[in-house]
Amino acid sequence: MRINNYKKEAMNLNKIIYALAISVLLFNCSSNSNDDLNPDPDPDPNGKITYEANVKNIINSNCAQCHDSTPINGAPFSLVTYTQVKDRIDAILSRINSVSSPMPPSGQMPSSNRDLIQQWKDDGLLEN
Numbered sequence: 001m002r003i004n005n006y007k008k009e010a011m012n013l014n015k016i017i018y019a020l021a022i023s024v025l026l027f028n029c030s031s032n033s034n035d036d037l038n039p040d041p042d043p044d045p046n047g048k049i050t051y052e053a054n055v056k057n058i059i060n061s062n063c064a065q066c067h068d069s070t071p072i073n074g075a076p077f078s079l080v081t082y083t084q085v086k087d088r089i090d091a092i093l094s095r096i097n098s099v100s101s102p103m104p105p106s107g108q109m110p111s112s113n114r115d116l117i118q119q120w121k122d123d124g125l126l127e128n
């Protein structure tokens with residue numbers, strides 16, 4: 001008789017543990033879906049922005065016609081290699097976002113390009 005009561009209690013305990021486990025699972029699922037309400041502004045949330053994959057093309061097509069390996073049109077320095085761009089990141093960010101004297105001088109690039117260069121800095125100025 002006693003042994004049977006112990007068995008019953010053990011089974012009830014199992015049910016409680018099972019129910020707890022399910023509520024933990026449900027809670028995790030619902031808190032994951034809450035994350036979708038606050039989308040990450042990172043343009044590439046699955047990976048980090050790198051010079052070779054993301055930044056080089058933007059600089060080549062928007063800056064290199066003046067900041068070439070031999071700078072022309074009055075540009076004070078080259079922006080052709082990874083090191084040249086990385087070493088001047090703060091001046092670059094300030095001028096590409098400047099309203100009164102933007103780089104390129106013809107006018108600000110789309111914000112997608114500018115955000116990507118900012119994110120490159122935030123990700124640690126990776127080359128590859």
Ligand code: HEC
Nearest residue numbers: 062063065066067073074075076091092095096103104105
């Ligand atoms: C049409 C030519 C031209 C293009 C294109 C151009 N620049 Fe310049 N850049 C200049 C000239 C000229 C100067 C020097 C005068 C000045 O500071 O406005 C300069 C200066 C700069 C400076 C120096 C700011 C300082 O005071 O140290 C930075 C940084 C810069 N450019 C970044 C860029 C970047 C980044 C791009 C591309 C997104 C770019 N430039 C595109 C001509 C250009």
